[in-house]
Amino acid sequence: MYMKCSAPEKVGDLFNRMPEKDVVSWAALLSGYAHNGIAYKSIGVFGDMLSDETKPDAVAMVKLLAACSELGILQQALCLHAYVIKRAFKNNIFVGASLIELYSKCGCIDNAILLFEGITDKDVVTWSAMIAGYGVHGQGEEALKVFDRMVKHSDVKPNDVTFLSILSACSHSGLVEEGIEIFNTMLHEYQLKPGPEHYGIIVDLLGRTGELDKAMEIVETMPNRTAPHVWGAFLGACRIHNNTKLGEVAAKSLFRLDPNHAGYYILLSNIYAMDNKWENVTNLRTLIKEKRLKKVSGQSVVEVGNDICSFVAGLTPIRFMEC
Incomplete structure:
Protein backbone atom coordinates (compact mmCIF):
# COMPACT_ATOMS: atom_id res chain seq x y z
CA MET A 1 0.00 0.00 0.00
CA TYR A 2 2.72 2.48 0.94
CA MET A 3 4.66 1.70 -2.24
CA LYS A 4 1.60 2.22 -4.45
CA CYS A 5 0.86 5.45 -2.59
CA SER A 6 4.37 6.67 -3.54
CA ALA A 7 5.61 6.64 0.05
CA PRO A 8 8.63 4.29 -0.03
CA GLU A 9 10.25 6.17 2.85
CA LYS A 10 7.61 4.69 5.19
CA VAL A 11 8.39 1.13 4.18
CA GLY A 12 11.91 0.48 5.48
CA ASP A 13 11.19 0.58 9.22
CA LEU A 14 7.89 -1.27 8.78
CA PHE A 15 9.60 -4.04 6.82
CA ASN A 16 12.44 -4.35 9.35
CA ARG A 17 9.95 -4.71 12.23
CA MET A 18 8.21 -7.68 10.61
CA PRO A 19 8.84 -10.70 12.87
CA GLU A 20 8.82 -13.08 9.91
CA LYS A 21 9.54 -12.30 6.27
CA ASP A 22 8.54 -14.69 3.52
CA VAL A 23 9.10 -14.56 -0.23
CA VAL A 24 5.88 -12.54 -0.71
CA SER A 25 7.15 -9.82 1.64
CA TRP A 26 10.47 -9.58 -0.17
CA ALA A 27 8.77 -9.56 -3.60
CA ALA A 28 6.56 -6.65 -2.51
CA LEU A 29 9.67 -4.70 -1.51
CA LEU A 30 11.46 -5.57 -4.78
CA SER A 31 8.64 -4.40 -7.02
CA GLY A 32 7.76 -1.43 -4.80
CA TYR A 33 11.12 0.26 -5.19
CA ALA A 34 10.99 -0.19 -8.97
CA HIS A 35 7.44 1.22 -8.99
CA ASN A 36 8.73 4.37 -7.28
CA GLY A 37 11.61 4.97 -9.68
CA ILE A 38 14.37 3.71 -7.38
CA ALA A 39 14.89 0.33 -9.00
CA TYR A 40 18.56 0.24 -8.00
CA LYS A 41 17.43 -0.42 -4.42
CA SER A 42 15.75 -3.60 -5.62
CA ILE A 43 19.16 -5.11 -6.37
CA GLY A 44 20.27 -4.47 -2.78
CA VAL A 45 16.99 -5.93 -1.48
CA PHE A 46 17.64 -9.10 -3.49
CA GLY A 47 21.06 -9.44 -1.84
CA ASP A 48 19.48 -8.99 1.60
CA MET A 49 16.84 -11.54 0.68
CA LEU A 50 19.49 -14.15 -0.12
CA SER A 51 21.39 -13.28 3.08
CA ASP A 52 18.16 -13.88 4.98
CA GLU A 53 18.14 -17.37 3.41
CA THR A 54 14.82 -16.71 1.67
CA LYS A 55 14.76 -18.42 -1.69
CA PRO A 56 13.00 -16.43 -4.44
CA ASP A 57 10.18 -18.03 -6.39
CA ALA A 58 9.34 -17.35 -10.04
CA VAL A 59 7.14 -14.36 -9.14
CA ALA A 60 9.93 -12.70 -7.16
CA MET A 61 12.38 -13.32 -10.01
CA VAL A 62 10.03 -11.71 -12.52
CA LYS A 63 9.73 -8.63 -10.28
CA LEU A 64 13.50 -8.47 -9.84
CA LEU A 65 14.16 -8.81 -13.57
CA ALA A 66 11.60 -6.09 -14.26
CA ALA A 67 13.36 -3.79 -11.79
CA CYS A 68 16.72 -4.50 -13.39
CA SER A 69 15.19 -3.69 -16.79
CA GLU A 70 14.53 -0.17 -15.55
CA LEU A 71 18.26 0.24 -14.88
CA GLY A 72 19.56 -1.26 -18.12
CA ILE A 73 22.66 -2.75 -16.47
CA LEU A 74 24.05 -5.48 -18.74
CA GLN A 75 26.53 -6.83 -16.18
CA GLN A 76 23.75 -7.29 -13.65
CA ALA A 77 21.55 -8.88 -16.33
CA LEU A 78 24.21 -11.50 -17.05
CA CYS A 79 24.53 -12.29 -13.33
CA LEU A 80 20.78 -12.65 -12.90
CA HIS A 81 20.53 -14.82 -16.01
CA ALA A 82 23.15 -17.14 -14.51
CA TYR A 83 21.17 -17.26 -11.28
CA VAL A 84 17.99 -18.13 -13.20
CA ILE A 85 19.76 -21.07 -14.86
CA LYS A 86 21.26 -22.22 -11.55
CA ARG A 87 17.89 -22.11 -9.80
CA ALA A 88 16.16 -23.90 -12.71
CA PHE A 89 13.83 -21.00 -13.52
CA LYS A 90 14.76 -20.95 -17.20
CA ASN A 91 11.78 -23.09 -18.24
CA ASN A 92 9.30 -20.69 -16.65
CA ILE A 93 7.69 -18.74 -19.51
CA PHE A 94 7.24 -15.58 -17.46
CA VAL A 95 10.87 -15.58 -16.33
CA GLY A 96 11.93 -16.22 -19.93
CA ALA A 97 9.86 -13.29 -21.20
CA SER A 98 11.30 -11.07 -18.45
CA LEU A 99 14.84 -12.01 -19.48
CA ILE A 100 14.03 -11.14 -23.10
CA GLU A 101 12.79 -7.74 -21.96
CA LEU A 102 15.83 -7.30 -19.70
CA TYR A 103 18.39 -7.99 -22.43
CA SER A 104 16.48 -5.79 -24.88
CA LYS A 105 16.52 -2.84 -22.50
CA CYS A 106 20.20 -3.44 -21.73
CA GLY A 107 20.99 -2.97 -25.43
CA CYS A 108 21.80 -6.64 -26.02
CA ILE A 109 19.17 -7.62 -28.57
CA ASP A 110 21.23 -10.61 -29.77
CA ASN A 111 20.95 -12.30 -26.36
CA ALA A 112 17.22 -11.59 -26.35
CA ILE A 113 16.87 -13.28 -29.75
CA LEU A 114 18.84 -16.34 -28.58
CA LEU A 115 16.59 -16.67 -25.55
CA PHE A 116 13.46 -16.25 -27.64
CA GLU A 117 14.45 -18.84 -30.23
CA GLY A 118 15.45 -21.27 -27.48
CA ILE A 119 11.95 -21.30 -25.97
CA THR A 120 10.02 -24.19 -27.50
CA ASP A 121 6.52 -23.46 -26.18
CA LYS A 122 6.16 -19.75 -26.83
CA ASP A 123 3.06 -18.15 -25.36
CA VAL A 124 1.61 -14.70 -25.99
CA VAL A 125 3.82 -13.16 -23.27
CA THR A 126 6.99 -14.46 -24.93
CA TRP A 127 5.96 -13.31 -28.42
CA SER A 128 4.98 -9.89 -27.10
CA ALA A 129 8.29 -9.50 -25.25
CA MET A 130 10.32 -10.19 -28.40
CA ILE A 131 8.22 -7.81 -30.50
CA ALA A 132 8.66 -5.11 -27.85
CA GLY A 133 12.41 -5.80 -27.77
CA TYR A 134 12.77 -5.12 -31.48
CA GLY A 135 10.65 -2.00 -31.00
CA VAL A 136 12.96 -0.67 -28.28
CA HIS A 137 15.87 -0.99 -30.72
CA GLY A 138 14.01 0.77 -33.53
CA GLN A 139 13.87 -2.39 -35.64
CA GLY A 140 10.27 -2.07 -36.74
CA GLU A 141 10.64 -4.32 -39.77
CA GLU A 142 11.98 -7.16 -37.61
CA ALA A 143 9.15 -6.64 -35.13
CA LEU A 144 6.66 -6.94 -38.00
CA LYS A 145 8.29 -10.19 -39.11
CA VAL A 146 7.94 -11.68 -35.61
CA PHE A 147 4.32 -10.50 -35.41
CA ASP A 148 3.57 -12.04 -38.82
CA ARG A 149 5.27 -15.28 -37.76
CA MET A 150 3.19 -15.37 -34.58
CA VAL A 151 -0.09 -14.78 -36.38
CA LYS A 152 0.50 -17.11 -39.34
CA HIS A 153 2.73 -19.87 -38.00
CA SER A 154 1.68 -20.42 -34.39
CA ASP A 155 -1.49 -21.23 -32.50
CA VAL A 156 -1.08 -18.19 -30.26
CA LYS A 157 -3.44 -15.27 -30.74
CA PRO A 158 -2.19 -11.73 -30.07
CA ASN A 159 -3.75 -9.87 -27.17
CA ASP A 160 -3.94 -6.17 -26.32
CA VAL A 161 -0.35 -6.18 -24.98
CA THR A 162 0.92 -7.73 -28.23
CA PHE A 163 -0.77 -5.00 -30.25
CA LEU A 164 0.63 -2.39 -27.91
CA SER A 165 4.13 -3.76 -28.56
CA ILE A 166 3.83 -3.94 -32.35
CA LEU A 167 2.17 -0.52 -32.63
CA SER A 168 4.95 0.97 -30.51
CA ALA A 169 7.56 -0.66 -32.77
CA CYS A 170 5.84 0.85 -35.83
CA SER A 171 5.79 4.26 -34.17
CA HIS A 172 9.50 4.19 -33.29
CA SER A 173 10.35 3.23 -36.88
CA GLY A 174 7.91 5.61 -38.60
CA LEU A 175 5.94 2.78 -40.22
CA VAL A 176 2.68 4.68 -40.58
CA GLU A 177 0.79 2.52 -43.08
CA GLU A 178 1.77 -0.68 -41.32
CA GLY A 179 0.75 0.74 -37.94
CA ILE A 180 -2.67 1.86 -39.19
CA GLU A 181 -3.23 -1.55 -40.82
CA ILE A 182 -2.36 -3.38 -37.59
CA PHE A 183 -4.63 -1.06 -35.59
CA ASN A 184 -7.51 -1.89 -37.95
CA THR A 185 -6.67 -5.61 -37.65
CA MET A 186 -6.93 -5.31 -33.89
CA LEU A 187 -10.36 -3.72 -34.21
CA HIS A 188 -11.97 -5.76 -36.94
CA GLU A 189 -10.21 -9.14 -37.11
CA TYR A 190 -9.58 -9.79 -33.41
CA GLN A 191 -12.43 -7.64 -32.04
CA LEU A 192 -10.17 -6.22 -29.33
CA LYS A 193 -11.09 -2.92 -27.72
CA PRO A 194 -8.19 -0.45 -27.88
CA GLY A 195 -7.25 1.27 -24.65
CA PRO A 196 -5.90 4.80 -24.18
CA GLU A 197 -2.34 3.44 -24.64
CA HIS A 198 -3.18 2.12 -28.12
CA TYR A 199 -4.79 5.39 -29.14
CA GLY A 200 -1.82 7.30 -27.74
CA ILE A 201 0.61 5.32 -29.90
CA ILE A 202 -1.49 5.80 -33.05
CA VAL A 203 -1.68 9.55 -32.39
CA ASP A 204 2.09 9.60 -31.81
CA LEU A 205 2.66 7.59 -35.01
CA LEU A 206 0.59 9.98 -37.14
CA GLY A 207 2.04 13.00 -35.35
CA ARG A 208 5.65 12.00 -36.00
CA THR A 209 4.99 12.06 -39.75
CA GLY A 210 3.02 15.31 -39.72
CA GLU A 211 -0.44 13.78 -40.18
CA LEU A 212 -1.91 16.06 -37.51
CA ASP A 213 -5.40 16.28 -39.00
CA LYS A 214 -5.68 12.48 -39.09
CA ALA A 215 -4.31 12.30 -35.54
CA LEU A 293 5.56 23.83 -11.21
CA LYS A 294 8.87 22.14 -11.98
CA LYS A 295 9.73 20.04 -15.00
CA VAL A 296 11.50 16.78 -14.23
CA SER A 297 14.89 16.75 -15.97
CA GLY A 298 15.63 14.02 -18.49
CA GLN A 299 18.26 11.55 -17.33
CA SER A 300 20.61 9.18 -19.12
CA VAL A 301 22.38 6.27 -17.44
CA VAL A 302 25.62 4.75 -18.69
CA GLU A 303 27.38 1.62 -17.46
CA VAL A 304 31.17 2.16 -17.16
CA GLY A 305 33.07 -0.79 -15.76
CA ASN A 306 31.59 -1.47 -12.33
CA ASP A 307 29.99 1.95 -12.03
CA ILE A 308 26.61 3.29 -13.15
CA CYS A 309 26.77 6.99 -13.99
CA SER A 310 23.76 9.27 -14.31
CA PHE A 311 23.83 12.24 -16.71
CA VAL A 312 21.47 15.22 -16.66
CA ALA A 313 21.74 18.02 -19.24
CA GLY A 314 23.80 20.91 -17.90
CA LEU A 315 25.01 19.06 -14.80
CA THR A 316 28.16 17.12 -13.97
CA PRO A 317 27.68 13.34 -14.28
CA ILE A 318 27.41 11.58 -10.93
CA ARG A 319 28.06 8.01 -9.92
CA PHE A 320 24.96 6.74 -8.17
CA MET A 321 25.56 3.01 -7.98
CA GLU A 322 28.30 0.42 -7.98
CA CYS A 323 27.51 -3.01 -9.44
Whole structure:
Protein backbone atom coordinates (compact mmCIF):
# COMPACT_ATOMS: atom_id res chain seq x y z
CA MET A 1 0.00 0.00 0.00
CA TYR A 2 2.72 2.48 0.94
CA MET A 3 4.66 1.70 -2.24
CA LYS A 4 1.60 2.22 -4.45
CA CYS A 5 0.86 5.45 -2.59
CA SER A 6 4.37 6.67 -3.54
CA ALA A 7 5.61 6.64 0.05
CA PRO A 8 8.63 4.29 -0.03
CA GLU A 9 10.25 6.17 2.85
CA LYS A 10 7.61 4.69 5.19
CA VAL A 11 8.39 1.13 4.18
CA GLY A 12 11.91 0.48 5.48
CA ASP A 13 11.19 0.58 9.22
CA LEU A 14 7.89 -1.27 8.78
CA PHE A 15 9.60 -4.04 6.82
CA ASN A 16 12.44 -4.35 9.35
CA ARG A 17 9.95 -4.71 12.23
CA MET A 18 8.21 -7.68 10.61
CA PRO A 19 8.84 -10.70 12.87
CA GLU A 20 8.82 -13.08 9.91
CA LYS A 21 9.54 -12.30 6.27
CA ASP A 22 8.54 -14.69 3.52
CA VAL A 23 9.10 -14.56 -0.23
CA VAL A 24 5.88 -12.54 -0.71
CA SER A 25 7.15 -9.82 1.64
CA TRP A 26 10.47 -9.58 -0.17
CA ALA A 27 8.77 -9.56 -3.60
CA ALA A 28 6.56 -6.65 -2.51
CA LEU A 29 9.67 -4.70 -1.51
CA LEU A 30 11.46 -5.57 -4.78
CA SER A 31 8.64 -4.40 -7.02
CA GLY A 32 7.76 -1.43 -4.80
CA TYR A 33 11.12 0.26 -5.19
CA ALA A 34 10.99 -0.19 -8.97
CA HIS A 35 7.44 1.22 -8.99
CA ASN A 36 8.73 4.37 -7.28
CA GLY A 37 11.61 4.97 -9.68
CA ILE A 38 14.37 3.71 -7.38
CA ALA A 39 14.89 0.33 -9.00
CA TYR A 40 18.56 0.24 -8.00
CA LYS A 41 17.43 -0.42 -4.42
CA SER A 42 15.75 -3.60 -5.62
CA ILE A 43 19.16 -5.11 -6.37
CA GLY A 44 20.27 -4.47 -2.78
CA VAL A 45 16.99 -5.93 -1.48
CA PHE A 46 17.64 -9.10 -3.49
CA GLY A 47 21.06 -9.44 -1.84
CA ASP A 48 19.48 -8.99 1.60
CA MET A 49 16.84 -11.54 0.68
CA LEU A 50 19.49 -14.15 -0.12
CA SER A 51 21.39 -13.28 3.08
CA ASP A 52 18.16 -13.88 4.98
CA GLU A 53 18.14 -17.37 3.41
CA THR A 54 14.82 -16.71 1.67
CA LYS A 55 14.76 -18.42 -1.69
CA PRO A 56 13.00 -16.43 -4.44
CA ASP A 57 10.18 -18.03 -6.39
CA ALA A 58 9.34 -17.35 -10.04
CA VAL A 59 7.14 -14.36 -9.14
CA ALA A 60 9.93 -12.70 -7.16
CA MET A 61 12.38 -13.32 -10.01
CA VAL A 62 10.03 -11.71 -12.52
CA LYS A 63 9.73 -8.63 -10.28
CA LEU A 64 13.50 -8.47 -9.84
CA LEU A 65 14.16 -8.81 -13.57
CA ALA A 66 11.60 -6.09 -14.26
CA ALA A 67 13.36 -3.79 -11.79
CA CYS A 68 16.72 -4.50 -13.39
CA SER A 69 15.19 -3.69 -16.79
CA GLU A 70 14.53 -0.17 -15.55
CA LEU A 71 18.26 0.24 -14.88
CA GLY A 72 19.56 -1.26 -18.12
CA ILE A 73 22.66 -2.75 -16.47
CA LEU A 74 24.05 -5.48 -18.74
CA GLN A 75 26.53 -6.83 -16.18
CA GLN A 76 23.75 -7.29 -13.65
CA ALA A 77 21.55 -8.88 -16.33
CA LEU A 78 24.21 -11.50 -17.05
CA CYS A 79 24.53 -12.29 -13.33
CA LEU A 80 20.78 -12.65 -12.90
CA HIS A 81 20.53 -14.82 -16.01
CA ALA A 82 23.15 -17.14 -14.51
CA TYR A 83 21.17 -17.26 -11.28
CA VAL A 84 17.99 -18.13 -13.20
CA ILE A 85 19.76 -21.07 -14.86
CA LYS A 86 21.26 -22.22 -11.55
CA ARG A 87 17.89 -22.11 -9.80
CA ALA A 88 16.16 -23.90 -12.71
CA PHE A 89 13.83 -21.00 -13.52
CA LYS A 90 14.76 -20.95 -17.20
CA ASN A 91 11.78 -23.09 -18.24
CA ASN A 92 9.30 -20.69 -16.65
CA ILE A 93 7.69 -18.74 -19.51
CA PHE A 94 7.24 -15.58 -17.46
CA VAL A 95 10.87 -15.58 -16.33
CA GLY A 96 11.93 -16.22 -19.93
CA ALA A 97 9.86 -13.29 -21.20
CA SER A 98 11.30 -11.07 -18.45
CA LEU A 99 14.84 -12.01 -19.48
CA ILE A 100 14.03 -11.14 -23.10
CA GLU A 101 12.79 -7.74 -21.96
CA LEU A 102 15.83 -7.30 -19.70
CA TYR A 103 18.39 -7.99 -22.43
CA SER A 104 16.48 -5.79 -24.88
CA LYS A 105 16.52 -2.84 -22.50
CA CYS A 106 20.20 -3.44 -21.73
CA GLY A 107 20.99 -2.97 -25.43
CA CYS A 108 21.80 -6.64 -26.02
CA ILE A 109 19.17 -7.62 -28.57
CA ASP A 110 21.23 -10.61 -29.77
CA ASN A 111 20.95 -12.30 -26.36
CA ALA A 112 17.22 -11.59 -26.35
CA ILE A 113 16.87 -13.28 -29.75
CA LEU A 114 18.84 -16.34 -28.58
CA LEU A 115 16.59 -16.67 -25.55
CA PHE A 116 13.46 -16.25 -27.64
CA GLU A 117 14.45 -18.84 -30.23
CA GLY A 118 15.45 -21.27 -27.48
CA ILE A 119 11.95 -21.30 -25.97
CA THR A 120 10.02 -24.19 -27.50
CA ASP A 121 6.52 -23.46 -26.18
CA LYS A 122 6.16 -19.75 -26.83
CA ASP A 123 3.06 -18.15 -25.36
CA VAL A 124 1.61 -14.70 -25.99
CA VAL A 125 3.82 -13.16 -23.27
CA THR A 126 6.99 -14.46 -24.93
CA TRP A 127 5.96 -13.31 -28.42
CA SER A 128 4.98 -9.89 -27.10
CA ALA A 129 8.29 -9.50 -25.25
CA MET A 130 10.32 -10.19 -28.40
CA ILE A 131 8.22 -7.81 -30.50
CA ALA A 132 8.66 -5.11 -27.85
CA GLY A 133 12.41 -5.80 -27.77
CA TYR A 134 12.77 -5.12 -31.48
CA GLY A 135 10.65 -2.00 -31.00
CA VAL A 136 12.96 -0.67 -28.28
CA HIS A 137 15.87 -0.99 -30.72
CA GLY A 138 14.01 0.77 -33.53
CA GLN A 139 13.87 -2.39 -35.64
CA GLY A 140 10.27 -2.07 -36.74
CA GLU A 141 10.64 -4.32 -39.77
CA GLU A 142 11.98 -7.16 -37.61
CA ALA A 143 9.15 -6.64 -35.13
CA LEU A 144 6.66 -6.94 -38.00
CA LYS A 145 8.29 -10.19 -39.11
CA VAL A 146 7.94 -11.68 -35.61
CA PHE A 147 4.32 -10.50 -35.41
CA ASP A 148 3.57 -12.04 -38.82
CA ARG A 149 5.27 -15.28 -37.76
CA MET A 150 3.19 -15.37 -34.58
CA VAL A 151 -0.09 -14.78 -36.38
CA LYS A 152 0.50 -17.11 -39.34
CA HIS A 153 2.73 -19.87 -38.00
CA SER A 154 1.68 -20.42 -34.39
CA ASP A 155 -1.49 -21.23 -32.50
CA VAL A 156 -1.08 -18.19 -30.26
CA LYS A 157 -3.44 -15.27 -30.74
CA PRO A 158 -2.19 -11.73 -30.07
CA ASN A 159 -3.75 -9.87 -27.17
CA ASP A 160 -3.94 -6.17 -26.32
CA VAL A 161 -0.35 -6.18 -24.98
CA THR A 162 0.92 -7.73 -28.23
CA PHE A 163 -0.77 -5.00 -30.25
CA LEU A 164 0.63 -2.39 -27.91
CA SER A 165 4.13 -3.76 -28.56
CA ILE A 166 3.83 -3.94 -32.35
CA LEU A 167 2.17 -0.52 -32.63
CA SER A 168 4.95 0.97 -30.51
CA ALA A 169 7.56 -0.66 -32.77
CA CYS A 170 5.84 0.85 -35.83
CA SER A 171 5.79 4.26 -34.17
CA HIS A 172 9.50 4.19 -33.29
CA SER A 173 10.35 3.23 -36.88
CA GLY A 174 7.91 5.61 -38.60
CA LEU A 175 5.94 2.78 -40.22
CA VAL A 176 2.68 4.68 -40.58
CA GLU A 177 0.79 2.52 -43.08
CA GLU A 178 1.77 -0.68 -41.32
CA GLY A 179 0.75 0.74 -37.94
CA ILE A 180 -2.67 1.86 -39.19
CA GLU A 181 -3.23 -1.55 -40.82
CA ILE A 182 -2.36 -3.38 -37.59
CA PHE A 183 -4.63 -1.06 -35.59
CA ASN A 184 -7.51 -1.89 -37.95
CA THR A 185 -6.67 -5.61 -37.65
CA MET A 186 -6.93 -5.31 -33.89
CA LEU A 187 -10.36 -3.72 -34.21
CA HIS A 188 -11.97 -5.76 -36.94
CA GLU A 189 -10.21 -9.14 -37.11
CA TYR A 190 -9.58 -9.79 -33.41
CA GLN A 191 -12.43 -7.64 -32.04
CA LEU A 192 -10.17 -6.22 -29.33
CA LYS A 193 -11.09 -2.92 -27.72
CA PRO A 194 -8.19 -0.45 -27.88
CA GLY A 195 -7.25 1.27 -24.65
CA PRO A 196 -5.90 4.80 -24.18
CA GLU A 197 -2.34 3.44 -24.64
CA HIS A 198 -3.18 2.12 -28.12
CA TYR A 199 -4.79 5.39 -29.14
CA GLY A 200 -1.82 7.30 -27.74
CA ILE A 201 0.61 5.32 -29.90
CA ILE A 202 -1.49 5.80 -33.05
CA VAL A 203 -1.68 9.55 -32.39
CA ASP A 204 2.09 9.60 -31.81
CA LEU A 205 2.66 7.59 -35.01
CA LEU A 206 0.59 9.98 -37.14
CA GLY A 207 2.04 13.00 -35.35
CA ARG A 208 5.65 12.00 -36.00
CA THR A 209 4.99 12.06 -39.75
CA GLY A 210 3.02 15.31 -39.72
CA GLU A 211 -0.44 13.78 -40.18
CA LEU A 212 -1.91 16.06 -37.51
CA ASP A 213 -5.40 16.28 -39.00
CA LYS A 214 -5.68 12.48 -39.09
CA ALA A 215 -4.31 12.30 -35.54
CA MET A 216 -6.98 14.76 -34.44
CA GLU A 217 -9.66 12.60 -36.05
CA ILE A 218 -8.41 9.61 -34.03
CA VAL A 219 -8.59 11.64 -30.81
CA GLU A 220 -12.11 12.81 -31.59
CA THR A 221 -13.32 9.24 -32.24
CA MET A 222 -11.92 7.86 -28.99
CA PRO A 223 -14.59 6.45 -26.64
CA ASN A 224 -12.83 8.14 -23.72
CA ARG A 225 -11.20 11.49 -24.45
CA THR A 226 -9.90 12.02 -20.93
CA ALA A 227 -6.52 10.28 -21.29
CA PRO A 228 -3.78 12.92 -20.71
CA HIS A 229 -1.02 10.95 -22.43
CA VAL A 230 -3.01 10.81 -25.70
CA TRP A 231 -3.40 14.57 -25.73
CA GLY A 232 0.24 14.82 -24.62
CA ALA A 233 1.37 12.84 -27.65
CA PHE A 234 -0.72 15.10 -29.86
CA LEU A 235 0.71 18.25 -28.23
CA GLY A 236 4.24 16.91 -28.75
CA ALA A 237 3.47 16.39 -32.43
CA CYS A 238 2.15 19.95 -32.68
CA ARG A 239 5.44 21.13 -31.16
CA ILE A 240 7.48 19.19 -33.73
CA HIS A 241 5.49 20.54 -36.68
CA ASN A 242 4.83 24.00 -35.16
CA ASN A 243 1.03 23.90 -35.40
CA THR A 244 -0.12 26.57 -32.97
CA LYS A 245 -3.85 26.21 -33.60
CA LEU A 246 -4.07 22.48 -32.88
CA GLY A 247 -1.48 22.84 -30.11
CA GLU A 248 -3.79 25.22 -28.27
CA VAL A 249 -6.66 22.73 -28.59
CA ALA A 250 -4.53 19.95 -27.10
CA ALA A 251 -3.14 22.18 -24.34
CA LYS A 252 -6.62 23.33 -23.31
CA SER A 253 -7.66 19.70 -22.71
CA LEU A 254 -4.39 18.90 -20.91
CA PHE A 255 -4.62 21.89 -18.57
CA ARG A 256 -8.07 20.66 -17.58
CA LEU A 257 -7.09 16.98 -17.19
CA ASP A 258 -3.66 17.41 -15.59
CA PRO A 259 -3.23 21.06 -14.50
CA ASN A 260 -0.02 20.48 -12.50
CA HIS A 261 2.12 18.89 -15.24
CA ALA A 262 4.81 21.46 -16.04
CA GLY A 263 5.84 19.74 -19.27
CA TYR A 264 2.56 20.59 -21.02
CA TYR A 265 2.91 24.29 -20.24
CA ILE A 266 6.50 24.29 -21.49
CA LEU A 267 5.55 22.50 -24.72
CA LEU A 268 2.88 25.09 -25.49
CA SER A 269 5.32 27.86 -24.55
CA ASN A 270 7.82 26.47 -27.07
CA ILE A 271 5.12 26.37 -29.76
CA TYR A 272 4.32 30.03 -29.08
CA ALA A 273 8.03 30.91 -29.20
CA MET A 274 8.43 29.27 -32.61
CA ASP A 275 5.43 31.31 -33.76
CA ASN A 276 6.93 34.53 -32.29
CA LYS A 277 4.02 34.96 -29.87
CA TRP A 278 6.22 36.27 -27.09
CA GLU A 279 3.43 37.73 -24.99
CA ASN A 280 1.85 34.29 -24.75
CA VAL A 281 5.23 32.82 -23.84
CA THR A 282 5.62 35.34 -21.01
CA ASN A 283 2.12 34.64 -19.71
CA LEU A 284 2.75 30.89 -19.62
CA ARG A 285 6.11 31.27 -17.89
CA THR A 286 4.48 33.51 -15.28
CA LEU A 287 1.73 30.93 -14.77
CA ILE A 288 4.32 28.19 -14.26
CA LYS A 289 6.01 30.28 -11.53
CA GLU A 290 2.70 31.12 -9.86
CA LYS A 291 1.70 27.45 -9.75
CA ARG A 292 5.25 26.53 -8.60
CA LEU A 293 5.56 23.83 -11.21
CA LYS A 294 8.87 22.14 -11.98
CA LYS A 295 9.73 20.04 -15.00
CA VAL A 296 11.50 16.78 -14.23
CA SER A 297 14.89 16.75 -15.97
CA GLY A 298 15.63 14.02 -18.49
CA GLN A 299 18.26 11.55 -17.33
CA SER A 300 20.61 9.18 -19.12
CA VAL A 301 22.38 6.27 -17.44
CA VAL A 302 25.62 4.75 -18.69
CA GLU A 303 27.38 1.62 -17.46
CA VAL A 304 31.17 2.16 -17.16
CA GLY A 305 33.07 -0.79 -15.76
CA ASN A 306 31.59 -1.47 -12.33
CA ASP A 307 29.99 1.95 -12.03
CA ILE A 308 26.61 3.29 -13.15
CA CYS A 309 26.77 6.99 -13.99
CA SER A 310 23.76 9.27 -14.31
CA PHE A 311 23.83 12.24 -16.71
CA VAL A 312 21.47 15.22 -16.66
CA ALA A 313 21.74 18.02 -19.24
CA GLY A 314 23.80 20.91 -17.90
CA LEU A 315 25.01 19.06 -14.80
CA THR A 316 28.16 17.12 -13.97
CA PRO A 317 27.68 13.34 -14.28
CA ILE A 318 27.41 11.58 -10.93
CA ARG A 319 28.06 8.01 -9.92
CA PHE A 320 24.96 6.74 -8.17
CA MET A 321 25.56 3.01 -7.98
CA GLU A 322 28.30 0.42 -7.98
CA CYS A 323 27.51 -3.01 -9.44
